[in-house]
Amino acid sequence: MDTQAQQTKGDANQHLKLAIAMAILKYKRLQKPNDGDPQLPCNNASESDVIKWKQKAKERKAEILRLKEDLRLAEDGIQYDVFPQSASCKCYFFDTFGELSPKLSDDGSESNQWRFKDVLRRRFLRQVRLCERKRKRLGGLTEQTCISDYASENELEQLRASIDFLVELCETVSPLRVEESNFKNWSHEAVEFILDTLNTLSSMGMEEVAIERNISSLIMRLVRRMCNTPEDESHHSTNNVQFYVQHLLRKLGSKAYVGQRVILSVSQRISITAESLLFMDPFDDAFPKMHNCMYIMIQLIEFLVSEYLLTWSKSEAFDLKLLEEWTTSLCHARKALELLESRNALYILYMDRIIGDLSRQLGQVSFIQKLKPDILAKLFS
Structure with missing residues (x-):
């Protein structure tokens, strides 16, 4: 009886040993890396995957x-x-x-x-x-x-x-x-x-x-922006914007087609502004703005005449009728400013300088004899 019990116990031990051996073999087989896989432990491989996916998530975000x-x-x-x-x-x-x-x-x-x-x-x-x-x-x-x-x-x-x-x-x-x-x-x-x-x-x-039609609209809107300033802009900002717009008109005026129309529009506005200043109270809040606008407009005409007139005159497409029109308008603007001479003589001084420069440059061009006699009389009187 004892011998049979011992034999049964020995068979159980053999089965236990065999089970343990098979478990160890299976564990080793699971731990063994496949061909071509990096020789990393299991924990390191998992950490590497986590880092890789975190990096991809950051890149996607x-x-x-x-x-x-x-x-x-x-x-x-x-x-x-x-x-x-x-x-x-x-x-x-x-x-x-x-x-x-x-x-x-x-x-x-x-x-x-x-x-x-x-x-x-x-x-x-x-x-x-x-x-x-x-x-x-x-x-x-x-x-x-x-x-x-x-x-x-x-x-x-x-x-x-x-x-x-x-x-x-x-x-x-x-x-x-x-x-x-x-x-x-x-x-x-x-x-x-x-x-x-x-x-x-x-x-x-x-x-x-x-x-x-498009160029006239451009000139009218820019001149209006140069002269009219919103109430919410500071004095320093207003001057900057006015001079920026003046410079844009000046650059656009390098082409005779635009430049001559700018002078015509601005000279007409000078006459209107001079009439408004004549009847305006100097202590009115709007007076300084109109005063600054007057100088900016006169300066713009001086830029265009002194810098581009001779160049315009060399172009075959130069419009003589438009030249006569804005020259006449410029003379009318000067006459309108004469009424303000008692208030501010600088207006007339600057306008005389422009007309003098205009007369000097027109005297150098060959088509001067084609201009109307009354316009020549106003320029060279």
Whole structure:
């Protein structure tokens, strides 16, 4: 009996040993790495997977944030520069801000004038398109269509969109509400694009009435912005904006088609302002603003006459009738300012300087004999 019990106990021990051996073999087989797997312990492999997925999660989160930022900039691109700063405008556009610039090349442009490249052209059109989209969202249907591809769009439509962009930039955005560098870049690109589009339209033989309607609207709106200042702007900000707009008109006036119309519009406004000042109380709050506006307008005409008149006269498309019209208007403006001589003699002094410069430059051109005798009498009397 004892022998049978011992035999039974021995068989149980053998089965136990066999079970333990099989368990150990199975454990080792599970622990043994497959061919090509890194020789890492089980815990290290798990930690590596955790780190890898955490890194992927961080990258995905950063990508989502970047896409959200791109979407925000695309939806409200008028106040932001969606292109890298490496494409910013590095030029001499505002170097002659408020100063006479006698150093001109034969074509009437400044000797160091920077011509914008295709990247800035595309950048400007992108900004105009974003502005058009925002206007469409805020105001519903608009008369203007968005620019999608400047190479295939109608040139006149591009001119309208560029004019609207430049005017709205001056009317709704001041250097205090937007970065000054962006204000300068956008306004420069707008001026260059408008002038370039005018040249293209001229070469295409576009209808003169359509072009003049858009250019007259541009001049009227910019002159109004230069003279009328919102009440919420500080005195320092107001002067800055006025001189910025004056400079834009000055640069647009490098083309005779625009420059002569600017002089005509501004000289007519000088006559109206002089009449208003004549009957205005000097202690009125609006008097200083009108006084500053008068100087800015007179200075703008001086810039245009001294810098561009001889260049305009060399162009085959120079309009003599328009020259006679704004010359007559300038003489009327001087006569209107004579009534203010007792209040401020500087008005007459500056106007005499402009008319003297105009007479001197017209004396150098060959078509002077074609002008009306009464205009010549007023200039050279």
